[in-house]
Amino acid sequence: MIEVRGLTKRYGEVLAVDDLSFTVRPGEVTGFLGPNGAGKSTTMRMLLGLDAPTSGTATVGGLPAAAQPVPLRAVGALLDAGALLPGRSAFHHLLALAASNGFPRRRVDAVLEEVGLSGVARRAAGTYSLGMKQRLGIAAALLGDPPALVLDEPLNGLDPEGIVWIRRLMRRMAAEGRAVMMSSHLMSEVELTVDHLVVIGRGRLIADTGRAEFIASCAERTEREVVVRTPRAAPFGGRLAAAGGAVRPDGEDGLIVTGLGAARIGALAAADGVELHELALRQTSLEEAFMELTRDSVEYSARKVPARKASAGTDPTGKETVR
Numbered sequence: 001m002i003e004v005r006g007l008t009k010r011y012g013e014v015l016a017v018d019d020l021s022f023t024v025r026p027g028e029v030t031g032f033l034g035p036n037g038a039g040k041s042t043t044m045r046m047l048l049g050l051d052a053p054t055s056g057t058a059t060v061g062g063l064p065a066a067a068q069p070v071p072l073r074a075v076g077a078l079l080d081a082g083a084l085l086p087g088r089s090a091f092h093h094l095l096a097l098a099a100s101n102g103f104p105r106r107r108v109d110a111v112l113e114e115v116g117l118s119g120v121a122r123r124a125a126g127t128y129s130l131g132m133k134q135r136l137g138i139a140a141a142l143l144g145d146p147p148a149l150v151l152d153e154p155l156n157g158l159d160p161e162g163i164v165w166i167r168r169l170m171r172r173m174a175a176e177g178r179a180v181m182m183s184s185h186l187m188s189e190v191e192l193t194v195d196h197l198v199v200i201g202r203g204r205l206i207a208d209t210g211r212a213e214f215i216a217s218c219a220e221r222t223e224r225e226v227v228v229r230t231p232r233a234a235p236f237g238g239r240l241a242a243a244g245g246a247v248r249p250d251g252e253d254g255l256i257v258t259g260l261g262a263a264r265i266g267a268l269a270a271a272d273g274v275e276l277h278e279l280a281l282r283q284t285s286l287e288e289a290f291m292e293l294t295r296d297s298v299e300y301s302a303r304k305v306p307a308r309k310a311s312a313g314t315d316p317t318g319k320e321t322v323r
């Protein structure tokens, strides 16, 4: 179990992590999401003992990283897959890690097999593709057979095959009872993989929720839009507005309508003899809902939005909590 309580990190003027509390449970993959600069890497570095908190605690199995007798046995981490000695082979990289932690050599063979690098293990890591470096980083994380895994943007830059492979591996690691935490700044990367979501923005907690509940709350929050295409868009748009719909044009022959269901729009068209070329429901995607949730937390936004403070468990629109 990974537990973060009141975790805060200040770099001079920058409050990178602000009173953050959440739990990553065994048997689950928890997605740790937030836009660039939200504080994900800083939180993970504190969890791993690579950075000291300004205040608060981050523990794995009840102990902070510095107090773990053998850190690699407590938590495996992938932070920067590129941080390798380029001339050293995968085998020797892992062997050095195993030796310095007192792990037997057979663990090296086992993790190389696990990540599919056995065939290229003697090649210099500098010649590896990004996907192979990610696999090597994951092999190192698995070396101590730890009950918790912390992976920072593990899908970054991977091809579709690599993405599917990491997803399956994380699901399997969770099924074995490990607590798995993966960060991402894209909802689409994690929505197929995670059981639980912890969303942060500007260092603060925005949502701490099950994946299914997050999807349900997004569906509730976002109004369904109906796309209508007709050669008589302008007059029919007026008719829909008079019937209580909020209507905006979409090209010459299109209308986007909220506040009226597709059935009602179809009935109005039939009653008025309006020819329809399209009548379709458009559901906001999870990615759009996530962007909406974190919009005010984006460090460098193309749009100027007023800064609003989110409190733990409350979404920044202030409409509803998704905890």
Ligand SMILES: Nc1ncnc2c1ncn2[C@@H]1O[C@H](COP(=O)(O)OP(=O)(O)OP(=O)(O)O)[C@@H](O)[C@H]1O
Residues within 6 Å of the ligand: 011, 014, 015, 016, 034, 035, 036, 037, 038, 039, 040, 041, 042, 043, 185
């Ligand atoms: N060593 C540091 N010194 C000063 N500021 C820092 C340092 N490390 C991080 N920050 C700042 O803290 C904030 C959080 O950064 P962090 O890298 O944790 O975010 P992130 O969510 O991991 O972002 P990304 O997805 O871009 O990696 C940013 O404003 C960043 O500029």
